[in-house]
Amino acid sequence: MSKLSVDATGFSTYSRLLQNVLRLRRFTVGVTAVTQKESSGLWSDAWRRLKANRLAMFGLIFLAFEAAIAILTPWIAPHPFDVQSLENTFANPSMAHWLGTDALGRDVLSRLLFGSRISLMVGFLASMVSVIVGVVYGAVAGWFGGKIDSWMMRIVDVMYALPFIFLVIILMVYFGRDIRLLFLALGLTQWLTMARIARGQVLGLKRKEFVEAAVTVGVPTHRLLSRHIIPNAIGPVIVYLTLTVPAVILEEAFLSFLGLGVQPPHASWGSLISSGVEAMEIAPRLLIAPAIALSLTLFSLNFLGDGLRDALDPKGSTD
Amino acid sequence: MGLRWLLNRLVVTIPVFFTVVTAVFFMIRFAPGGPFDSEKELPPGVKENLAAKYHLDEPLYQQYLRYWGDLAHGDLGPSFKHANRTVNEIIAESLPVSAELGLLALFWAMLIGVSSGIVAALKRNTLWDYIPMSVSILGICLPTFVIGPLLVLAFAIGLDWLPVAGWESWEHRVLPSITLGFAYAAYLSRLTRGGMLEILSQDFIRTARAKGLSEARVVLHHALRGGLLPVISYLGPAIAGILTGALVTETIFHIPGLGRFFVESALNRDYTVVMGTALLYFALIFVCNMLVDVAYALLDPRVRYE
Numbered sequence: 001m002s003k004l005s006v007d008a009t010g011f012s013t014y015s016r017l018l019q020n021v022l023r024l025r026r027f028t029v030g031v032t033a034v035t036q037k038e039s040s041g042l043w044s045d046a047w048r049r050l051k052a053n054r055l056a057m058f059g060l061i062f063l064a065f066e067a068a069i070a071i072l073t074p075w076i077a078p079h080p081f082d083v084q085s086l087e088n089t090f091a092n093p094s095m096a097h098w099l100g101t102d103a104l105g106r107d108v109l110s111r112l113l114f115g116s117r118i119s120l121m122v123g124f125l126a127s128m129v130s131v132i133v134g135v136v137y138g139a140v141a142g143w144f145g146g147k148i149d150s151w152m153m154r155i156v157d158v159m160y161a162l163p164f165i166f167l168v169i170i171l172m173v174y175f176g177r178d179i180r181l182l183f184l185a186l187g188l189t190q191w192l193t194m195a196r197i198a199r200g201q202v203l204g205l206k207r208k209e210f211v212e213a214a215v216t217v218g219v220p221t222h223r224l225l226s227r228h229i230i231p232n233a234i235g236p237v238i239v240y241l242t243l244t245v246p247a248v249i250l251e252e253a254f255l256s257f258l259g260l261g262v263q264p265p266h267a268s269w270g271s272l273i274s275s276g277v278e279a280m281e282i283a284p285r286l287l288i289a290p291a292i293a294l295s296l297t298l299f300s301l302n303f304l305g306d307g308l309r310d311a312l313d314p315k316g317s318t319d
Numbered sequence: 320m321g322l323r324w325l326l327n328r329l330v331v332t333i334p335v336f337f338t339v340v341t342a343v344f345f346m347i348r349f350a351p352g353g354p355f356d357s358e359k360e361l362p363p364g365v366k367e368n369l370a371a372k373y374h375l376d377e378p379l380y381q382q383y384l385r386y387w388g389d390l391a392h393g394d395l396g397p398s399f400k401h402a403n404r405t406v407n408e409i410i411a412e413s414l415p416v417s418a419e420l421g422l423l424a425l426f427w428a429m430l431i432g433v434s435s436g437i438v439a440a441l442k443r444n445t446l447w448d449y450i451p452m453s454v455s456i457l458g459i460c461l462p463t464f465v466i467g468p469l470l471v472l473a474f475a476i477g478l479d480w481l482p483v484a485g486w487e488s489w490e491h492r493v494l495p496s497i498t499l500g501f502a503y504a505a506y507l508s509r510l511t512r513g514g515m516l517e518i519l520s521q522d523f524i525r526t527a528r529a530k531g532l533s534e535a536r537v538v539l540h541h542a543l544r545g546g547l548l549p550v551i552s553y554l555g556p557a558i559a560g561i562l563t564g565a566l567v568t569e570t571i572f573h574i575p576g577l578g579r580f581f582v583e584s585a586l587n588r589d590y591t592v593v594m595g596t597a598l599l600y601f602a603l604i605f606v607c608n609m610l611v612d613v614a615y616a617l618l619d620p621r622v623r624y625e
Contacts, residue, residue: 154331158331158332158334158335159335162335162339162601163559163562163563163600163601163604165563166563166597166600166601167597169581169585169593169597170343170346170585170593170594170597171346172585173585173588173590173593174346174590250462253462253464254462254464254567257464257567257570258566258567258570258582258585258586259582259586260582260585260586270464273464273465273468274464276468277464277468277471277571280468280471280472280476281476284472284476287468287469287472288469291465291468291469294462294465295460295461295465298460298461298462299460302459302460
C-alpha cells in the first residue's frame with residue numbers, strides 16, 4: 001500500500017505520517033468489517049466501549065459542559081465583553097470580577113466566555129465546511145473511479161504539498177479579516193484527508209450487494225450517494241472529524257494570536273492569549289486563564305477522538 | 320530511485336507553482352486599498368511618480384509578465400512600506416536568523432525526541448517509558464503560543480534565569496528554540512518508540528540476538544535503521560511545521576527573523592513582502608519534503624520511486 005501510493009503520487013509524506021500517527025488504515029478496515037454485521041449494533045457497541053474509556057468520557061462531559069456554557073453565554077456572562085472602565089484596569093479578582101479585569105478594565109471572565117463562544121463556533125463551522133467538501137469530493141472520486149478518480153486524487157496529492165496556513169494568511173490580508181471568510185478558509189485547509197477517507201470508504205461500499213441492487217433498480221446517482229453510500233461511510237469520517245475540530249481551533253487561535261484572525265473588540269482564545277502575553281509581567285492570570293481553557297478543550301477533543309477511534313475499531317490493538 | 324521520479328515530481332509542481340504565483344499576483348493587484356492609500360493623502364503628482372516607479376501605470380498583462388521576468392531573475396521586487404528596501408534585502412537579513420532558530424529547534428527535537436523514544440521502547444512499561452510519553456502528550460496538545468509564554472513566565476519572569484526576548488547571546492536562543500522544538504520532540508519521541516517496538520519484535524532482531532551480538536549493536540546497528548523510518552517520514556511535515564511555528568515564536572520573543580517580518584507585513588499590508596516571503600516558504604517546504612522523500616527511499620529498500 002505504501003509502495004503503491006508512493007509510486008502513484010510521490011507526495012506521500014502526509015499519508016505516511018497519518019498512517020503512523022493515527023493508524024488510519026487500521027481503523028478504516030475495522031469499521032468496514034463491523035458495518036457488515038448489523039448497523040444498529042455498531043453504534044450501541046461503540047457507545048458501550050466509549051463509556052468504558054474514562055479519559056474519553058471526561059472529554060465528552062467537559063465538551064458538553066463547555067458547549068452549554070458557550071450557548072448560554074449571552075445570558076449568564078457577568079458583564080458585557082466590550083465595556084471598558086479605564087479607572088479599573090488590571091483589577092485583582094473580586095466578587096464583581098471573578099477573574100479580575102484586563103488592560104482596558106474589561107471583565108476577564110466575560111471576555112473568556114465570549115471568546116470560547118467564538119473559538120468553538122469557528123472550530124465547529126470550519127470542520128463542517130471541511131466535512132462537506134471532503135466527503136462530497138471523496139465520494140465522487142471513489143464512486144466514479146477510473147480516470148476521474150485518479151485525476152481527482154492526484155489533485156489532492158499535489159495540494160498536500162501546499163502550506164495552506166500561508167494561503168489563509170494571504171486571504172485574510174487581502175480580503176479583510178472577516179470572520180465568515182475565516183470559517184471558510186480554515187475549513188478549506190482541512191478537507192484533503194477527509195476526501196481520502198471518504199474515497200476509501202466509497203470504494204469499499206461500491207461492491208456491496210445492496211449498492212449493486214440499488215444500481216440495478218435504477219436509483220439515480222445523486223440519490224445513491226446521498227442515501228446509500230455516504231450514510232454507510234460516515235463512521236471513520238466522524239472519527240476524523242473529532243480530530244479536525246481541535247486542528248481548526250488551533251489554526252484559528254494561531255491566526256488570532258498573530259492578530260490576523262478575530263478582530264477587536266471581539267476575542268477568541270488566540271487573541272486573549274496574545275493580549276495575555278503583553279500583560280503577563282503585570283497580571284499572569286490574563287495569560288493563564290485562556291491558556292487553560294484552550295488546553296483543556298484540546299485535551300478533551302484529543303481524548304474523545306482517541307476514544308471514538310478505539311470504540312469504532314474493536315479490532316485495533318491497544319498499544 | 321531514479322532521476323525520472325525527481326523529474327516527474329518537479330513537473331507536477333510546476334502547475335501548482337504557476338497557479339500560486341498567478342493567484343497571489345492578482346490578489347495583490349485587486350486588493351481593496353492600494354499600497355499607497357496610507358494615512359496621509361498624497362499629492363497627485365507624487366502618486367503618479369510612485370505608480371510609475373513601481374510600474375503600476377502599465378497595463379495589467381505587462382505587469383504580470385514583468386513579475387514573472389523579475390521572478391526568473393530571483394528578484395522579488397521592492398517593499399511598498401519600507402522605503403528603499405527590496406524584498407530580497409529583507410529576506411537576506413532575516414532568513415539566516417530564522418534558519419538558525421529552526422535548525423536549533425530541529426536539533427533539540429531530534430536529540431531529545433529520538434533518544435527518549437529509543438529508551439522508552441527498550442524499557443517498555445517502566446518509568447523510562449511512562450514519563451516521556453506523558454510529557455509528550457502535553458507537547459502534542461499544547462500549541463507553541465501557549466508553551467512559549469508559559470516558559471517565559473516561568474524561566475524569564477519568575478526565576479529570572481534567561482532573558483525575556485531578543486536575539487543577541489546564546490541565552491536568548493534557549494527559550495525560543497525549546498518553544499519551537501517541543502512539539503516536534505514530543506511527536507518524534509512517540510514515533511521513535513512505535514517504530515522501535517515494531518522492529519524489535521521482528522525475526523531478524525531475534526536472529527541477531529541469537530547469534531550473540533551485544534545489545535548495543537543489535538539496537539544501534541540493526542534496529543535503529545528500520546525503527547527510524549517513521550521518524551524520517553515525519554521530518555517533512557516537521558520542517559514545514561517549524562517554519563510555520565517560527566511565525567509565532569519569533570513574534571513572542573521579538574526575534575528579527577523571516578517569520579516576524581511576514582507577520583508584520585501581513586498586518587501592514589505590505590503586499591510585495593507578503594508575497595515574496597510566502598513564495599519563499601512554499602519553495603522551502605517543497606524542497607525539504609523532496610529531500611525527506613529521497614532520504615526515505617535511501618533508507619527503506621522496500622520503497623522504490625519510479
